[in-house]
Amino acid sequence: MSTAVPLVDLAAQQQEIHEEVMAGLADVFATTAFIGGKPVGEFELAYADTTDVAHCVGVANGTDAVELALRGVGVRAGGEVIVPANTFIATAEAISRIGATPVLVDVDPEHLLMDPDLVPAAITSRTQAIVPVHLFGQVAPVERVLAVAGDIPVVEDAAQSQGATRFGRSAGSLAAAAGTSFYPGKNLGAAGDAGAVTTQDAAVAARVRLIANHGSARKYDHEVIGMNSRLDTVQAVVLNAKLRRLPAWNERRREAAARYTSMLADVPGVRVPRSAEGNVDVWHLYVVRVQDRDLVLRRLNESGIGAGIHYPVPLHLTRAYAGLGRGAGAFPVAERAAAEILSLPLHPHLTTDQQDRVVLALREAVRSAPAR
Numbered sequence: 001m002s003t004a005v006p007l008v009d010l011a012a013q014q015q016e017i018h019e020e021v022m023a024g025l026a027d028v029f030a031t032t033a034f035i036g037g038k039p040v041g042e043f044e045l046a047y048a049d050t051t052d053v054a055h056c057v058g059v060a061n062g063t064d065a066v067e068l069a070l071r072g073v074g075v076r077a078g079g080e081v082i083v084p085a086n087t088f089i090a091t092a093e094a095i096s097r098i099g100a101t102p103v104l105v106d107v108d109p110e111h112l113l114m115d116p117d118l119v120p121a122a123i124t125s126r127t128q129a130i131v132p133v134h135l136f137g138q139v140a141p142v143e144r145v146l147a148v149a150g151d152i153p154v155v156e157d158a159a160q161s162q163g164a165t166r167f168g169r170s171a172g173s174l175a176a177a178a179g180t181s182f183y184p185g186k187n188l189g190a191a192g193d194a195g196a197v198t199t200q201d202a203a204v205a206a207r208v209r210l211i212a213n214h215g216s217a218r219k220y221d222h223e224v225i226g227m228n229s230r231l232d233t234v235q236a237v238v239l240n241a242k243l244r245r246l247p248a249w250n251e252r253r254r255e256a257a258a259r260y261t262s263m264l265a266d267v268p269g270v271r272v273p274r275s276a277e278g279n280v281d282v283w284h285l286y287v288v289r290v291q292d293r294d295l296v297l298r299r300l301n302e303s304g305i306g307a308g309i310h311y312p313v314p315l316h317l318t319r320a321y322a323g324l325g326r327g328a329g330a331f332p333v334a335e336r337a338a339a340e341i342l343s344l345p346l347h348p349h350l351t352t353d354q355q356d357r358v359v360l361a362l363r364e365a366v367r368s369a370p371a372r
């Protein structure tokens, strides 16, 4: 009798860090330093170091991080921000919350990342930023986006790419600023919501810190209308413990991804993901493409395999963004991908036995799907 194979396994992660986290939390409660304090400062320094940037500002979640990074580089109400049609909705929400408008572009058919060749046609006099998204733990070709951006700031959405590099440089360090998320299921996850903005630019970091802390650098001196988006001290304790393990955990993700790729090579009807040249990806998700995806997914789920879809509906076809007025057919690559993508269980604690079961179940599910 085989047990289910979950998409992610947070319990296994928790076991590795349990004692260290409990000791850190005991300290937080003993000193009642619940906002700011030593763990937050330590984490910001360590995460800046990991990401090869001069500044890291811890914030409340990844959506805030993207919003704050955008505001930090000057995005305002009435502006436009270019984003890929294929991303988690939070990228667009961050833009809308500023009062700016997301302008979508299609993705490339191989990696499903923002296609830099489509960006120039989307630029208008109101464009205030461009946001490549490092989806699935890949690194988007930011240097090609920068090449077409001119003076328009580029802001990375690095929520799925902690620890990934492109031509030796870290995701989150490649443009004017980046927002990242430490949602529990991310490669680096907190025990609740958390996020961060990374940047090389001291002025951008200072502006983000100001806005995130009620618009004040000094208590009760409010320079701008800000918000409350701080990294909780409790979350910083968890993140410090997990950050030390991130390189090893990412390495295990890479090993598991390589193993899937070799095991699936001879399975007809399954297209495996491939890293772009120059990338060391961190496989936040291992996304294959199959025909009759919904049927294949149902079969996998029935055999206890926690496969999923990231994401089933491109932004322009969500009800929330119907107002953009871009209907079916507007972004054909993203739309086609949404019908074919399937995320297989992949996390640092996935065993080879579990992987064997996933591959066996997928082989069966694809074989029994109707031929076309």
Ligand SMILES: *Cc1c(COP(=O)(O)O)cnc(C)c1O
Residues within 6 Å of the ligand: 061, 062, 063, 064, 066, 087, 088, 090, 091, 133, 135, 157, 159, 160, 180, 181, 182, 183, 193, 194, 195
């Ligand atoms: C998770 C995620 C976010 C938002 O993060 P939250 O912490 O959930 O607010 C933004 N963009 C992408 C691509 C994400 O995957």
